[in-house]
Amino acid sequence: xxxxxxxxxxxxxxxxxxxxxxxxxxxxxxxxxxxxxxxxxxxxxxxxxxxxxxxxxxxxxxxxxxxxxxxxxxxxxxxxxxxxxxxxxxxxxxxxxxxxxxxxxxxxxxxxxxxxxxxxxxxxxxxxxxxxxxxxxxxxxxxxxxxxxxxxxxxxxxxxxxxxxxxxxxxxxxxxxxxxxxxxxxxxxxxxxxxxxxxxxxxxxxxxxxxxxxxxxxxxxxxxxxxxxxxxxxxxxxxxxxxxxxxxxxxxxxxxxxxxxxxxxxxxxxxxxxxxxxxxxxxxxxxxxxxxxxxxxxxxxxxxxxxxxxxxxxxxx
Numbered sequence: 485x486x487x488x489x490x491x492x493x494x495x496x497x498x499x500x501x502x503x504x505x506x507x508x509x510x511x512x513x514x515x516x517x518x519x520x521x522x523x524x525x526x527x528x529x530x531x532x533x534x535x536x537x538x539x540x541x542x543x544x545x546x547x548x549x550x551x552x553x554x555x556x557x558x559x560x561x562x563x564x565x566x567x568x569x570x571x572x573x574x575x576x577x578x579x580x581x582x583x584x585x586x587x588x589x590x591x592x593x594x595x596x597x598x599x600x601x602x603x604x605x606x607x608x609x610x611x612x613x614x615x616x617x618x619x620x621x622x623x624x625x626x627x628x629x630x631x632x633x634x635x636x637x638x639x640x641x642x643x644x645x646x647x648x649x650x651x652x653x654x655x656x657x658x659x660x661x662x663x664x665x666x667x668x669x670x671x672x673x674x675x676x677x678x679x680x681x682x683x684x685x686x687x688x689x690x691x692x693x694x695x696x697x698x699x700x701x702x703x704x705x706x707x708x709x710x711x712x713x714x715x716x717x718x719x720x721x722x723x724x725x726x727x728x729x730x731x732x733x734x735x736x737x738x739x740x741x742x743x744x745x746x747x748x749x750x751x752x753x754x755x756x757x758x759x760x761x762x763x764x765x766x767x768x769x770x771x772x773x774x775x776x777x778x779x780x781x782x783x784x785x786x787x788x789x790x791x792x793x794x795x796x797x798x799x800x801x
Contacts, residue, residue, distance in 0.1 A: 485701040486676045488694055490660040494631035496652035496688075497595040501526025502631075503638025504563060504593075508534045511561065511642055517552055518565045519545045524654075525565035525595050545570045549578035553588045561642055562590050568597035568651060569610040572617060583647045584620040591641050592617075593650045597627075598738035599766070599783055600655045600688060600776035609771035615743020617649040618716040624669060625716040627651045627737075627745075629690035631659040633713060636667035644669055651687065653738075655776040658691050672719035678708035681794050682726040682733045686712045686745045689736040689764070689785060696790035705794060718748050720756075727757055732797045736764040736790050738780075760800035762793040 507514040508530045515537045516530055522540070531538045541548040545566055552562035564571065571594035572579070583590045594613065601609045618625045624646060628634040634652050641648045661673075675690070676697055685693035690711045697707045708726050712719065727733055733753065735746035746763035753759055766783050780786050 485697045488660045490658040493656040494659045495656050496634040498526050499631035499634030503635040505529045514561045516563045517548050545575045546578045549575045552590045553582040556589045565593050568594035568613050572613040584622050587622045591648045596654045597651045599771045599779040602776045605773035606770040611740045614739050624648045627687040628713050632661045632663050640667040670714045670717040672722040673711040676709040678706040680706045682730045683709045684712050685736040692787045695787035699791050732760045734762045734793045741765040760797045762797040
């Protein structure tokens, strides 16, 4: 099992803030909009350097999406920022009608996604957002795994023409991917080559998959671990190549089973390579208030749950 190390833990939302700041210095067409959550979205540095390219919309998320869509007509590249719950569930009609349907070049940047929002509880812990967004035609869906990858993804989506949903989070987690990485939309990242099982992980579960890989190695199981940072478009070639070798799959994500990464992988396998699959995800449940680690443990989203899923799926080969 390949070793991955890190020198610090950082939140992925700060990676977004760092990427937005760099874009402010390099791309004059980039503008930012926020729904009264500048501090939470780490937009402050961008605003200090580019006050004339920032629009504070207030607690009016639907208006924010409409304004962002309009700004694209004049050649601007708007980055909207608020919590994932407010970025999707509250404004789905505006995204569908004003952004996705017309293919507007809006970047919907959503923080505090999933259970790891923590103490704010179930009303804010959206676990359906990936499903909602990937079902929209024209929409690209990205869920990076750490600070460095989130920064790289933020910069990369400015050069991509079309609507994007960029999902990131609140807690500090290991920052282990290269600072100078090139982010390729739709291209999975091989983290560990293996022969016994394919583990496809996204977002905060990527580090958990690496931890699981070490536990599995102690049991004599050689896991192939792949970071699926882009859920749509899915890297079908990388998935099918891996599964053709290992003959079984585990997916891992901080999202509902329905509509998430596992759902997309299951559809692909059903069409092209039917093989055993287990999903590590939230099973048809809302969240609750608690610390991120408490919630990840309670809802079955840690490295031990991944190990258990691997053992189950290997037994089904």
